[in-house]
Amino acid sequence: MAVFVHPLLLLLVALATVLGLSGQLLLLLAVLATHELAHLVAARLCGLEIARLELLPYGAVADIRGPGRREPLVEAVVALAGPLNNLLLLALSIALQQAGWLAGPWVAPFQAANLAMALFNLLPALPLDGGRILLAFLRRTRGPRPAVAILGRVGRAVALVLAGATGAALYWQVLAPHLLAAAATIWVGTAREEQWVGVTALRALWTKRGRLRRAGLLPVHRMVALEHTSLQQVAEALRPGGYHEIVVLDDRERPLGQLDEVHLLHGILRLGLDAPLRELLERRR
Template sequence: MAAGRRRPYPPARRRGPLHLGSILGVAVFVHPLLLVLVALAAALGLPGQLLLLLAVLATHELAHLVAARLCGLEIARIELLPYGAVVDIRGPGRREPLVEAVVALAGPLNNLLLLALSIALHQAGWLAGPWVAPFQAANLAMALFNLLPALPLDGGRILLAFLKRTRGPRPAVALLGRLGRTVAVGLAAATVLAFYWRVLAPHLLAAAITIWVGTAREEQWVGVTALRGLWTKRGRLRRAGILPVHRLIALETASLRQVAEALRPGSYHEIVVVDEQQRPLGELDEGLLLRGILHLGLDAPLRDLLEWRA
């Protein structure tokens, strides 16, 4: 290598989910933690249980996909986790609480239906084999675990859909963040207790990590989610022709991010900007707020938006 010239270091690789391919036009990724559990199950000589769990997980996610398609939505990406998945849903109605709840509930409901069907067939003598009891246990565990009120689980998604309408995105995510961390700590404590009783329970530890990481990611992206909600609400107003209106009062020092996160998905908002003495300085609507975010950024204060508008 010539003197005075340095070979640049190769760019650092980003660690993240592994891209497996596409199914029905949906990009499928797998979380590294799921790969760790797969390797652990193989090392412990549990290939049958592993295949059974993956089959139950596949039917769970397929139910989400079918429900989203029936609701007129599009799934662009699925990231498989040890006990579920993070699904990137796109479409004009994805922010509607009822639609979000239906899509989220489809996975656990599918597992409960498979459980009930297998019990009925087994009692009728039409279903037998050593795999029946593990299949039933896996479906029951998948359904109950995903109904816990924590992100990124389905129970957390259902609760978040309705809390966002009544409290706004950030307060809703903050509440679910506290619930999620409580659940994660409880699962981690159960792992330690099981180890004390000489029972290995890596699945409980994996579940705790999944919830903790998923909660942190949801809190990190709440601002971006609010911005997406602002953008899609414009199209919803054009289609519906009418939306309820709410008025907010905000200090001129509040950031555009804070205002966007306080908006409710199902309503249109007017924002009254006041100074420290609560004297009105001007009024904004969601359209101006969105244009301000695009031109000034999420962290700009409201006073800058008023000056930019003038």
């Protein structure tokens, strides 16, 4: 597994060092490490492989590969593992503290960091775990691009609220760089997901034939598209949980022909993403 550190995390480390918050930062990084380890363990238990991991200030972006990685339930299990780990550590530390087996000045910050990590990552924004869970189910019902568009609006709203909270804290002479880092994490994660939505849709289309062979059946969905619609637009509108038939209409909404996902995939490989459906139909004749 290749591990990368995002510049935002390096900037947060430098800022915390300048402000004399290195101790709090080390504690936060330790909590973040257990959070990401829980994701990795859950992914492996689900039979998935983490090919690439990029560390952000309040989480990570992982390139997950393997059968079933786009199933909503599998994505939800892997995403929930991180916040659940933090809540379990919080509950365990409270129990040990009340039993008199845990004490020290680091206990309260450790508990606060785990609570903050769990609650923050459950926000419905990308690349956070709550956003991943919501994206998985929206992608199944709405398609990749509409799902990312919805979460993009939510994510930017959350980022602006956090940035505003940073300014309000500064007005009251309270330094809160973690809030600004959280806002930047959400903003960057949302932009990245919007940038890669097409690649994600094509990857799902490429692997769907394998899922069909393993499952033996998939529900069929019919969709209608105009002849000038690009192959990429059609691919991004497909739902991962079913097999699609595409009825192609001309500008007067008269039927020109019908395609399926196999034709679409072969057309993308031969003609490119920007080719219109009309050209693919003409090549088939």
